[in-house]
Amino acid sequence: MVKWFFSLLSVLSTLCLAGQLPSPALIPIPAEASYPPGSYLIGKELTVSIPEGIKNRSxxxxxxxxxxxxxxxxxxxxxxxEVAVLRLRLVPAATLASREAYSLEISNNGIVISAAEEAGFFYALQTLWQLLPAEIEAPTAQPGKxxxxxxxxIRDYPRFGWRGLMLDVARHFFTKEQVKDFIDHMAAYKYNRLHLHLTDDQGWRIEIxxxxxxxxxxxxxxxxxxxxxxxxxxxxxEPKNYGGYYTQDDIRELLAYAADRQVAIVPEIDVPGHSMALLAAYPDLSCTPGTTYQVNGGDRFMHWPGGGKFYSTIDNNLCPANERVYALLDTIFTEIAALFPIEYIHMGGDETYKGFWEKSDALKGLMKRENLKDMHEVQSYFVKRVARIIASKGKKMMGWDEIxxxxxxxxxxxxxxxxxxxGIAASKLKHPVVMSPNSHTYVDLYQGDPLSEPPTYGMVRLKKTYAFDPVPAGADPTYILGGQANxxxxxxYTTRHLEYMLWPRxxxxxxxxxxxVKRKDWNDFVRRTEAHFKRNDLAGINYSTSLYDPMVNVQYVQDTVVQVSLQTETDQLSLHYSFDEFPPDRFYPVYTAPIRFPPGASTLQVQSFRNGQPIGKRMILPLAELKKRIRK
Structure with a gap:
């Protein structure tokens, strides 16, 4: 038996060294890592040593x-x-790549974590959790494991200092406890900036x-x-019975909770557009006197006809010609700056429809006094006034690229x-930049075929998100702070929906x-993502499996016959389909080339399979809906 065991161990060692055994499913993948054969079994008691010099040791x-x-x-x-199994060690900062760096060594001698600051120790623990069996994520005891x-x-350190997630709490309100859960989930993947979109047409969410x-x-x-x-x-x-806001004590509690988890919170007060909730409270601050305002409840007033153009049927902007606007913003930013320790305050600045400004006599007077040539210069005038207000509070201003x-x-x-x-243009002007392109990192957009997903707009598949590089070609990398998902x-409406859109993107x-960049690999990321699906299942965190659902392209052939092409994002899938109104199983035809709707068929159904088992969602694609996609 002993001889057999060591023979097996030798074979496993050879396979591991040859790269034939998969490495642990860590996300994000560490900068440097190797995995010798073997493992350390933790007993019923884990002895730990933590130096007194670690600030967050408790x-x-x-x-x-x-x-x-x-x-x-x-x-x-x-x-x-000297007797602990898990040993945390403070090392000189000069020995590590950054203040957030750490090393993690696991051997027969136990577990050793080395870092120079509390951030490194925290991130090392996030990696340690992912090295443990997935059941560590379960909220209840897992006997027999x-x-x-x-x-x-492992030697690990971040590529960027700004690793952000933006959570919009204005359109739909999420409670303090829900935001804490969000912080826990993002910190587990080494995000360190929570951008809170605190104000919009649909709600003002922070006490002033x-x-x-x-x-x-x-x-x-x-x-x-x-x-x-x-x-x-x-x-x-009608009763105004939906909403809520964070008191300043709530914010302080969230700030402390986030700081323990190495997350800084970035506040956004979105002006001059997206201001209907503010105008509901102070209607005299728009350039359209006499307008009756109320907080928007989800009825459409902004319209996007295409070509990047948009217009609004209601003036939801603050008026750059009204000095009371700047006095009110000074009051707001005074309290915001006193609350949030981070150096930046985000002032929004996006999607400002200027049609009502163009009709305003007050704006015309401002343009004449300040020698402003057009509405872009009017917006720049407003943004620069806001920047000076924010600077007067000892903070730096950040805004969307319309600024x-x-x-x-x-x-x-x-x-x-x-x-x-x-972002490329701003970096060339030597301004700090956070890249969050809607083409890659807007995780509220469709991630699978619209007929199989909750309604939204646009499309950002997981593979497109994985291709995101915060330093695009032509940018000056010196000024790229990092990147962010929005x-x-x-x-x-719910955290379950929120989680579905966020993970795995x-x-x-x-x-x-x-x-x-050199460590990234799409196929390996898919493997690791699937391991994290199990972790989320055990933790009760929702996620999307849309990566298994094919991309659908439709065209006419022979004038009126509809032809459908299917393409998968991931390997080792077979697509089975049916036209006969019955859900396809593994005995139904396998997609190998574009397929055509036979006469009389009204619905195509598609199911992805792997190793003979269904995976992902069954897609139901009515012919009438597919025809709407064809450009004649």
Whole structure:
């Protein structure tokens, strides 16, 4: 038996060294890692040593105790380093690649984590959790499980200092506890910036003590259920029973919670557009006197006819010619700056429809006094005034790439969302840039065929998100702070829907902003993603399996016959289909080439299979809907 065991061990060692055994499913993939054969089995008690010099040692101990006790039933016992199984060691910063760097060594001698600061220790623990069996994520005890971690030698550090997720809490409100859960989930993948979109037409979500009307009126609207954008207008007399806001004490609590998890919170107050909730409280601050405002409840007033053009049927902008606007913003930013430690305040600046400005006598007077040639220069005038207000509070201004229109304010940082163009231009002007292009990182867009997904718009498949590089060709990398995924919430009513849209695309962005480009590999990412599906199942976190669903292209052939082409994102899938109204199983035809609707057929059904088992969603594709996609 002993001889057989060592023979097997020798074979496994040879396979591992030859690269034939998969490495642990870590997301984001570490900068440097090797995995010798073998594993360390953790017993019922885990002895730990944490130096007194680690600032967050009590928090780390709490995290260790919670994680190991909850699902594994392993107790944590502090002891001396020379006898501890898990040893945390402070090392000089000069020995590591960055303040967030760490090393993790697992061998027969136990587990050793080395870092120079608390961030490195925290990120090392996130990696350790992923090395443990997936059951460590379960909220309840998992009896009978062996808690082994593979031998590993990891040297890890981030590619960028800004690794962000934006959560829109304005369109739909998420409670303080829900935001804490969001922070936990993002921190597990080494994100370190939570951008909170706190204000918009549909809600004002933060207490400003000197301006109580902002939340008393701006935080609430009539409740609606259904398809966003198709709701009827609110009756001014109907109950305003949907919404909420964060008190300043709530914000302080969230800031402390996030800081423990190495996350800084970036506040966004979106002006001059997207301001209907503010105008509901202070209607005299628009350029259209006499307008009756209420917080928007999801009825459509912004319209996008195509070609990048848009217009609004209601003036939802603050008026750049009204000095009371700047006085109010000074009050707001005074309180925001005092609350949030981060150096940046985001002022939005996007999607400002200027049609009502063009009709305003007050604006015409401003343009004449300030020698402003067009509406772009009017917006630039407003942005620069806001930048000076923010600077007077000791902060730096950040905004969406529309703040570049008419001239960029000195020192402003640009969050580039309209593709790469704005970020490239801003970097060449030597302005800080965070890349968040809607082409890759807008994780509220469709991730699979619209007939199989909850309604939204656009399309960003997982493979496209994984291709995201925060340093696009032509950009000056010196000024690229990092990248960010944006989760707008117009159509997100629940955290289950939120999670479905975010994961696994959020994992793809996490890898883009943490891992070296040379370490990225699409097929290996898919393998690791599937392992994290199991972890999410155990943790009760939702996710999408749309990566298994084919992309569908439709065209006419022979004038009236509809032909469908299917293409998969991932390998080793077979697509079975039917036209006979019965769900296809593995005995139905396999797609090998474009297929045509036979006469009389009204629906195509498609199911992905792997190794003879269904995977992903069954797609139901009515002929009438497919015909709408064909451009004649």
């Amino acid at each position: 928090f780390l101990l709490e995290q260790l105790s919670t994680k190991f006790t909850r699902s594994a039933g392993i107790t944590i016992q502090e002891t001396r380093e 062996e808690w082994a971690v593979p031998f590993a030698s 003590k000197q301006l109580p009307r902002l939340t008393a009126i701006g935080a609430y609207r009539g409740e609606r259920t259904g398809k966003w954008g198709e709701f009827g207008k609110q009756d001014p007399k 570049m229109e008419g001239g960029l304010a000195p020192g402003a940082a640009v969050m580039s969302w309209q593709g790469d163009k704005g 989760l707008w919430s117009e159509r997100l 959020g994992w793809a962005v996490a890898e883009a902003v943490w891992s070296p």
